Amino acid sequence: MHTIWKGSISFGLVNIPIKLHTATEDKDISLRTLHKECHAPIKYEKVCSACGKEVPKEELVKAFEYTKGKFVVIEEEELEKLKKENEEKAVEIMDFVKLEEIDPIYYNKSYYMSPGEGGTKAYSLLRKALEASEKVGIARIVIRSKEQMAIIRVLENTLLMETIFYPDEVRSVQDVPNIPSVDNVTKKELDTAILLIDQLTESFDPEKYKDEYRSSLLDLIESKKTGQTVTPKETAKSTSNVTDLMAMLQASIDKTKPAKTATRKKTTAQRGKKKA
Incomplete structure (x- = not known):
């Protein structure tokens, strides 16, 4: 597994050399844009909006637009200095909290943490302490020039770091339009909705869920490569008005x-056979 970051994480006076490995991957299928007439890829050139000239890489600078058309230019040396100043600091766990106190809206990206050289015992200590206390650590880390908040928790015997958004990066629910202030539902409607939820309740099995669109797109791409014809699967549509x-x-x-009842009967029958 590729290492994307090396450093150390500390809590109190305990210092743990660690490596970060990306825990997830985006499997979205990337499509190129071609010229319809000759099927050649389209180039995207960097052109100055003022003089219309194509700008080479060495003439590009970064800037912040503080008002429309007004910029503050930031030199590469200034960015590198800020980056170095922050990355030299150890990743420090500042607080420990209960995981359930953190709303999932704050979660961003997940990374596996492995111990660096000489860090095995301290790694095991933190892992065991988090499990025993049923807490997660709140830490601060700089990844790719961006300072981020993160939680450190245990997942299947491995320390997992999940970057989380800062509070000012999460939009307020008060800004969501047209939210009803009163629940205008009857008790019968609520009881029926709860019955439906109970009927559809299952234990979470991530293997059960598939990206149907991606699978269909891959089938289409493969068929066009080999010259075959693929008939799209028809989706059952509701005929109810x-x-x-x-x-x-x-x-x-x-x-x-019916489906739920059949599943339960099948499960019960299987259990009866096992007992026999």
């Missing part, structure tokens, strides 16, 4: 009940 909320809930319950 029901607009009444209670009727829709009841129809949903009736639709899911």
Whole structure:
């Protein structure tokens, strides 16, 4: 597994050399843009909006637009100095909190942490302490020139670091439009909705869920490579014209009940065979 960052993490006077490895990967399929007439890739050139000239890499600078058309230029040397000043600091766990106190809206990206040279015992100590205390660590780290908050927790015997957004990076729910202030639902509607939820409740199995769009796109790409014809799978469409909320809930319950009942009967039968 590729190492993307090396450094150390500390809590109190304990210092642990660690390596970071990206825990997730984006498997989105990237499509190129071609010229329709000759099927050649389109180039994207850096052109100055003022003089219209193509600008070479050595003439590019970074800047912050503080108001429309007004910029503060930041030199590469200044950015490098800031980066070095921050990256030289050890990643420090500042606080320990209960995981359930952190709303998932704050989660950003996940990284596996492995011990660096000489850090095995301290790594094991932190892992065991987090498990025993049922807490997670709140830390600060600089990755790719960006200072980020992170939580340190245990996942299947491995320390996992999850970067989290700062509070000012999470938009306020108060800004969401058209949220009803009062729950205008009847007890019968609520009871029926809860019954539907209970009927659809399962233990979480991540292997159960697949990216159907990506699979279909890969099939299409493969078929076009080999000259085959692929017929798109038809999705079952609802023929119901029901607009009444209670009727829709009841129809949903009736639709899911047979499959759930059959599954339960099958599971019960399998258990009976095992006992026999």
